[in-house]
Structure formats: C-alpha cells, structure tokens
Amino acid sequence: MIEFDGISKRFPDGTLAVDNFSLRLPSREITVFVGSSGSGKTTLLRMINRMVEPTSGRILIDDEDVASLNPVTLRRRIGYVMQNSGLLPHRTVLQNIATVPLLNRVPKAEAVARAHELMETVGLDSALAKRYPAELSGGQQQRVGVARGLAVNPNILLMDEPFGAVDPIVRRELQEELLRIQRELAKTIVFVTHDIDEAFLLGDHVTILSRGGHVAQHGSPDEILSNPASEFVADFIGADRGRRALTLRQSEGRTLVVDGTGRIAGVLGAETATGPVSVGAGGRDEHLGEITLGTEAADLPGLDTPGELGSSSEAPGVDTTSPNSGELGSENEAPEVDTTSPNSGELGSENEAPEVDTTR
Amino acid sequence: MLDGLNWLLDPAHWTGSRGIPTRLLEHLAITGMTLLIAGVIALAAGLAIGHTRRGRGLVVGLSGALRAMPTLGLLVFIAVQFGFGVRLAIIPTLIVLVVLAIPPILAGAYAGVESVDPATVDASRALGLTEWQILWRVEFPLALPLIVGGLRSAMLQVVATATVAAYISLGGLGRFLFDALPLRDYPQMLAGALLVAALALILDLLFLLVGKAVLPTGVRAARGNRRSKTPTERTAA
Ligand SMILES: Nc1ncnc2c1ncn2[C@@H]1O[C@H](COP(=O)(O)OP(=O)(O)O)[C@@H](O)[C@H]1O
Numbered sequence: 001m002i003e004f005d006g007i008s009k010r011f012p013d014g015t016l017a018v019d020n021f022s023l024r025l026p027s028r029e030i031t032v033f034v035g036s037s038g039s040g041k042t043t044l045l046r047m048i049n050r051m052v053e054p055t056s057g058r059i060l061i062d063d064e065d066v067a068s069l070n071p072v073t074l075r076r077r078i079g080y081v082m083q084n085s086g087l088l089p090h091r092t093v094l095q096n097i098a099t100v101p102l103l104n105r106v107p108k109a110e111a112v113a114r115a116h117e118l119m120e121t122v123g124l125d126s127a128l129a130k131r132y133p134a135e136l137s138g139g140q141q142q143r144v145g146v147a148r149g150l151a152v153n154p155n156i157l158l159m160d161e162p163f164g165a166v167d168p169i170v171r172r173e174l175q176e177e178l179l180r181i182q183r184e185l186a187k188t189i190v191f192v193t194h195d196i197d198e199a200f201l202l203g204d205h206v207t208i209l210s211r212g213g214h215v216a217q218h219g220s221p222d223e224i225l226s227n228p229a230s231e232f233v234a235d236f237i238g239a240d241r242g243r244r245a246l247t248l249r250q251s252e253g254r255t256l257v258v259d260g261t262g263r264i265a266g267v268l269g270a271e272t273a274t275g276p277v278s279v280g281a282g283g284r285d286e287h288l289g290e291i292t293l294g295t296e297a298a299d300l301p302g303l304d305t306p307g308e309l310g311s312s313s314e315a316p317g318v319d320t321t322s323p324n325s326g327e328l329g330s331e332n333e334a335p336e337v338d339t340t341s342p343n344s345g346e347l348g349s350e351n352e353a354p355e356v357d358t359t360r
Numbered sequence: 361m362l363d364g365l366n367w368l369l370d371p372a373h374w375t376g377s378r379g380i381p382t383r384l385l386e387h388l389a390i391t392g393m394t395l396l397i398a399g400v401i402a403l404a405a406g407l408a409i410g411h412t413r414r415g416r417g418l419v420v421g422l423s424g425a426l427r428a429m430p431t432l433g434l435l436v437f438i439a440v441q442f443g444f445g446v447r448l449a450i451i452p453t454l455i456v457l458v459v460l461a462i463p464p465i466l467a468g469a470y471a472g473v474e475s476v477d478p479a480t481v482d483a484s485r486a487l488g489l490t491e492w493q494i495l496w497r498v499e500f501p502l503a504l505p506l507i508v509g510g511l512r513s514a515m516l517q518v519v520a521t522a523t524v525a526a527y528i529s530l531g532g533l534g535r536f537l538f539d540a541l542p543l544r545d546y547p548q549m550l551a552g553a554l555l556v557a558a559l560a561l562i563l564d565l566l567f568l569l570v571g572k573a574v575l576p577t578g579v580r581a582a583r584g585n586r587r588s589k590t591p592t593e594r595t596a597a
C-alpha cells in the first residue's frame with residue numbers, strides 16, 4: 001500500500017505543484033491519476049520514488065516512510081516507465097532490460113534469461129533482443145520500457161503517460177497488454193494520464209486531479225461515471241456531451257442510439273426476437289466499438305463480470321471486454337450490452353433503456 | 361616551396377640527433393604529454409560541469425581569457441620568472457601548452473555531456489543508477505564523439521604551438537624554424553613548416569577515425585535508421 005499523507009510540493013521557483021494531498025493506494029491494483037496538463041500528476045508520481053522531494057508531508061510504502069530510505073535503493077525496488085521510454089540509446093534491448101538487475105549484481109546469465117522472459121511477457125519478439133532502441137517502433141520502445149520497469153520484479157510500478165506518444169491503435173494494444181500483464185502479475189500500479197478514457201479503461205481506482213494536485217474526485221470508474229462529484233468532474237469526464245451522452249431517437253420503427261456528437265452509435269434491438277443485434281458504431285472513433293443491444297439474457301461467451309443492474313426486473317447479460325460501458329439511464333427492460341470499448345457513454349433517455357452499471 | 365621539398369628529401373637531414381625523425385619524436389612527445397595533462401584536468405572539470413550543470417559560466421569566461429593569452433610572451437615570462445624555467449625548459453613549455461589545450465577539451469567534455477537527452481539521464485536516475493553510474497555508463501559514452509572532437513582541436517593547436525618550445529632551446533620541429541631564422545635558411549624554415557603541417561594533418565585524420573569509432577552503435581543506428589526504416593516497421597507495435 002502506498003499512502004500519501006498531507007503531501008505538498010512547492011518548487012524553488014514558487015510553483016505550488018501539489019497542495020496538501022492525501023490518499024491511500026491499495027496494493028496489487030491500478031490507481032490512475034488523471035488530470036489536465038500541469039495538475040501535478042507527474043510531481044505526485046515522482047515523489048513516490050524520491051525523484052522529487054516533498055516540501056511537507058510523508059509518503060509511506062507499506063507503512064515505511066520513503067524519506068527514511070536510500071533513494072537509489074528505493075528506486076531499484078520500484079519500476080518506472082515514462083512517456084518517451086527513456087531507453088539508453090547505446091544499449092541493446094536486452095541490455096536495457098537487464099540494466100538494473102546487473103547493477104544489483106544478479107549473475108549475467110540469469111539477468112539475460114530473465115530479460116528474454118520479460119520480452120515475451122510484454123509481447124516482444126526475441127529477435128529484437130539485439131536491436132538498439134532507435135531500430136524499434138514507438139510501440140516497441142514502450143514495450144521495452146515496460147519490460148525494463150518489471151525487470152527487478154518490483155511490487156510497485158510507476159507509469160507516467162507511458163502510452164501518450166504512440167498512435168491510437170498501438171496505444172489500444174498496449175493498454176490491453178497492460179491489463180493482461182496486470183492480471184498475471186498483480187502489481188501495485190500508479191498510472192498517470194491526461195486521457196480520461198484511458199483512466200477509466202485501466203484504473204481500478206481513478207483520481208481526478210485539478211490544478212495543485214487537488215482531488216476533484218476519487219473512486220472506481222463506475223462511481224465517478226454514475227455520480228460525478230462536481231460540475232468540474234462532469235465536465236472533465238464529458239458526461240453531458242460527446243460519446244458519453246447517448247440519446248435515443250425513433251426512426252422508421254426502430255430505436256437509434258445517438259451520441260452527443262450526433263453520430264449514430266447503434267440501434268436499440270428490442271424488437272428483434274432472433275437474438276442480439278450487432279450494430280457497428282459509425283465513424284472512425286475506435287473507442288466506440290460495437291454495441292449490441294438485445295433483449296435476451298442468453299449466456300454469451302466471454303462473460304467477464306456481469307453488470308450491476310439498477311432498477312430493472314430482467315437481468316441482462318452484460319459482456320464487456322472493458323469497463324464502464326456507460327450508464328443507460330432508464331427504468332425497464334435491460335438490454336444486453338456488448339461493447340469492446342470502455343465507456344460507451346451515458347444513455348440518457350426515457351424509454352426502454354434500463355440502467356446498466358458495468359464493471360469489468 | 362621546391363627548396364623546402366629538396367631540403368626535406370636530403371638524406372643527410374634524416375639522421376642524427378638533429379635529424380627529422382628525432383625532432384618529429386620530440387614534437388610528438390611534447391604534444392602527447394600536453395594532451396595527457398590537459399586531458400586529465402579538462403575532462404575531469406568538463407564532465408563535472410556537464411553532469412552537475414554548475415560552474416559553466418565561470419569556465420566559459422576563464423576559457424575565453426585563456427584563449428586570448430599571448431603564448432610566446434607567457435612562455436618567456438614563466439621561463440625567466442622562475443628559477444627552474446631556463447634549466448628545465450620543458451616545464452614552462454608544458455604549462456603554456458596545457459593552458460592552451462584546456463579550453464577546447466573542456467568545451468568538448470561539457471558540451472558532450474549536455475548533449476545527452478535529459479530524458480535518458482532522468483530515466484536512468486529513476487531506475488536507480490547512482491550519479492557516478494549515470495556519468496560513466498550513460499553520459500560519458502554518449503558524450504564521447506564530442507569529447508574526441510575537443511581533443512582533436514586541442515591537438516591541432518598544440519602541434520602548431522609546440523614549435524615555440526624551441527624558442528627556449530627545447531627540441532621539436534620548431535627547431536628547424538628557430539635555428540634557421542638567424543641564418544636566413546629559408547628552405548629549412550619552409551621544410552619545418554611543412555613538417556608541422558603534415559604532422560597536424562596525419563594526427564587530425566587519426567582523431568577523425570577515433571571519433572568515428574567511439575560513436576556508440578545505437579547512436580549510429582539512430583542516424584542511419586531514419587532513412588532505412590520501412591513504413592511497416594515504423595507502424596508495427
Ligand atoms: N522542476 C520544476 N520546477 C518548477 N516547476 C515545476 C517543475 N516541475 C513541475 N513544475 C510545475 O508544477 C506543476 C505541476 O507539474 P506536473 O506535476 O509536471 O504536472 P502534470 O504531470 O500533471 O502535467 C506545473 O505547474 C509545472 O509547471
């Protein structure tokens with residue numbers, strides 16, 4: 001467990017980056033700090049491994065004050081992954097991954113074997129082992145960065161916008177990969193991003209920060225989506241607009257789901273008796289994915305976690321490969337919601353849409 | 361010009377304690393000693409300045425002042441001022457040449473370290489490298505091409521200026537110039553100048569090759585790769 005206890009940070013130039021921040025981050029789960037640029041996310045993250053020293057307050061890791069630990073020893077126990085990989089340009093992929101284990105006097109053969117193992121874990125072809133960072137794509141570099149972060153088998157992994165600089169499709173892959181790795185390894189991960197969708201996708205817990213490291217809201221993605229604490233949060237998560245503001249529209253006897261940008265997100269398939277209707281989401285927005293709405297509570301393969309149902313009488317099957325399909329705000333007849341993407345949005349309508357609150 | 365070449369080709373000038381090989385070796389020895397001493401001092405200071413990002417202003421100012429120093433004047437001053445100066449002519453010579461060689465080596469060292477991507481250094485620190493390890497395993501290897509560049513321009517200056525050592529009766533190629541001056545032996549002066557130029561060129565080429573050799577493979581890859589990478593490689597995750 002990582003505990004921030006009344007942490008403040010004022011930089012020498014007078015900037016108050018973090019103002020009296022307190023929070024407990026549970027072990028073996030992902031906590032995401034999300035906020036716009038300059039809200040103090042990086043500063044908070046870097047105080048955990050003493051890359052930044054707080055002006056006041058304490059940070060405890062498993063009840064031990066990090067200020068009492070040697071910074072180098074502390075950092076070698078904590079994985080760190082940053083946006084532009086920060087790989088050593090003059091070292092090969094394998095050497096980069098094995099850097100810290102070798103510093104820790106792990107025998108060479110062992111360190112190399114472990115580095116190969118880690119390459120597999122993060123989905124890198126072992127043929128890349130002898131390449132230099134400049135010979136890799138941005139996505140591959142980030143995978144090496146993650147492997148390096150895991151090299152000392154740390155309990156804690158700090159990630160500062162690790163997928164911020166890669167293109168959306170690759171980012172998507174890396175996010176899925178991280179979730180898979182986390183299911184296997186169950187690290188305590190602190191993940192920083194300014195992308196709310198990424199926060200909701202990855203976070204078991206999400207902390208929305210405003211300037212000065214003020215906590216605008218902290219909770220599970222569901223809690224935040226279903227109950228934004230303030231205007232600021234509602235605005236930040238885009239609850240009332242864009243992809244998250246779903247409304248229903250009748251058209252030629254069918255009910256269309258329209259998002260806040262006016263794009264048709266899908267068809268509400270209440271009238272089809274033959275099973276779920278799959279509707280491809282319109283447009284280039286890969287986050288929207290495919291929405292299947294249907295009346296049958298048939299068991300679908302790959303049912304992760306059933307959604308939590310608000311007020312409906314019929315239990316729906318909810319199959320989501322990712323969290324937070326959104327909030328469907330209505331009273332009766334639960335549909336099946338199948339979304340390959342997070343946070344499809346909030347369905348704000350009066351008819352036929354039940355409230356579906358999904359967790360991963 | 362032709363006279364100078366003729367002088368050079370005369371076999372009589374290639375033997376004995378006053379011959380070309382001896383003078384060449386003396387010149388090389390003075391140059392080598394100078395670079396060794398200046399290298400130790402300037403590299404230590406330059407790496408420290410580059411790593412800590414402190415004291416740069418002071419050193420830039422000092423280097424400027426050193427560059428403006430009148431070499432011959434200082435040489436004679438030191439030789440005369442100190443008792444050992446005339447008997448042990450090598451000491452004032454080395455002092456003058458080292459002072460001359462320090463600024464370019466210093467500049468190469470701190471510019472080299474400062475040229476390293478701050479994100480690379482930051483990541484290394486966050487990984488748990490000590491400051492010493494960051495300096496020697498990250499900053500130094502990546503700074504090497506610029507460090508060699510600094511040594512190279514110091515070498516050029518020292519080879520040229522080491523001729524003045526002969527002024528206070530030391531050896532080296534300068535002897536051909538200073539011995540010939542009172543005799544108005546222009547062919548010999550010309551030959552001496554040609555020898556200095558040739559030595560400088562050869563050493564320059566040597567340093568150029570060393571500079572290429574110390575360019576880390578991964579950095580070379582970064583430069584070559586921008587052209588050769590195929591689009592599919594670039595988009596693959
Ligand atoms: N080393 C520093 N010196 C002075 N101000 C800084 C420094 N690092 C960050 N800041 C300031 O602190 C605030 C928070 O920065 P940061 O933690 O990097 O935010 P974020 O990661 O959320 O974008 C910003 O106003 C930033 O300008």
Ligand SMILES: [Mg+2]
Binds near residue numbers: 041042043
């Ligand atoms: Mg940041």
